[in-house]
Amino acid sequence: DSGVTQTPKHLITATGQRVTLRCSPRSGDLSVYWYQQSLDQGLQFLIQYYNGEERAKGNILERFSAQQFPDLHSELNLSSLELGDSALYFCASSEGTGLNEQFFGPGTRLTVL
Amino acid sequence: AQKVTQAQTEISVVEKEDVTLDCVYETRDTTYYLFWYKQPPSGELVFLIRRNSFDEQNEISGRYSWNFQKSTSSFNFTITASQVVDSAVYFCALQRTGGFKTIFGAGTRLFVKA
Numbered sequence: 514d515s516g517v518t519q520t521p522k523h524l525i526t527a528t529g530q531r532v533t534l535r536c537s538p539r540s541g542d543l544s545v546y547w548y549q550q551s552l553d554q555g556l557q558f559l560i561q562y563y564n565g566e567e568r569a570k571g572n573i574l575e576r577f578s579a580q581q582f583p584d585l586h587s588e589l590n591l592s593s594l595e596l597g598d599s600a601l602y603f604c605a606s607s608e609g610t611g612l613n614e615q616f617f618g619p620g621t622r623l624t625v626l
Numbered sequence: 627a628q629k630v631t632q633a634q635t636e637i638s639v640v641e642k643e644d645v646t647l648d649c650v651y652e653t654r655d656t657t658y659y660l661f662w663y664k665q666p667p668s669g670e671l672v673f674l675i676r677r678n679s680f681d682e683q684n685e686i687s688g689r690y691s692w693n694f695q696k697s698t699s700s701f702n703f704t705i706t707a708s709q710v711v712d713s714a715v716y717f718c719a720l721q722r723t724g725g726f727k728t729i730f731g732a733g734t735r736l737f738v739k740a
Binding site (some may be wrong): 571588603616 | 692
């Protein structure tokens with residue numbers, strides 16, 4: 514158990530809908546990272562937050578957004594969902610701003626029908 | 627361009643065999659980190675090792691060992707005396723110092739048969 518929690522574990526929704534994925538980092542970790550793992554794109558870094566502020570951006574679509582709250586939990590919002598957004602979404606956390614060991618949550622499996 | 631290549635898509639071995647997973651990376655950065663992660667069938671990602679670009683010492687942890695060669699931009703991972711529980715997908719990753727973007731390879735699926 515990495516100490517990172519993600520909810521929900523599974524999510525099934527329809528195209529065009531909007532969903533919110535939630536992540537709680539390990540106690541004491543200030544950084545949260547979001548990753549998408551899909552069959553065709555592999556494992557891709559989406560975005561990083563550190564202590565409430567966006568720190569790094571990867572291949573995150575404009576339809577996706579994230580935020581980190583004062584209690585350090587983070588949410589990834591996915592809107593206007595398409596079939597291709599079906600994937601496993603991981604959250605990870607680390608102590609500092611980067612170049613640290615990242616601890617991954619169990620992931621949220623999103624299925625868009 | 628930053629890139630991580632894991633040329634071996636799938637490897638199948640019999641228990642107790644040694645197996646090496648290859649990782650080749652491309653970066654223009656002089657300072658960077660390399661990682662290996664394991665993703666067992668249950669789906670979670672498990673951190674195995676982090677290596678910074680200035681430390682080319684090989685590392686051994688139990689049955690696992692890593693060979694980092696900057697001259698060939700490779701960071702290979704060897705499992706000695708493989709076990710069925712080693713069956714998983716293994717990812718090599720590169721993390722840049724600027725922006726902290728982490729780039730993953732496509733992964734190598736390892737099957738260890740009893």
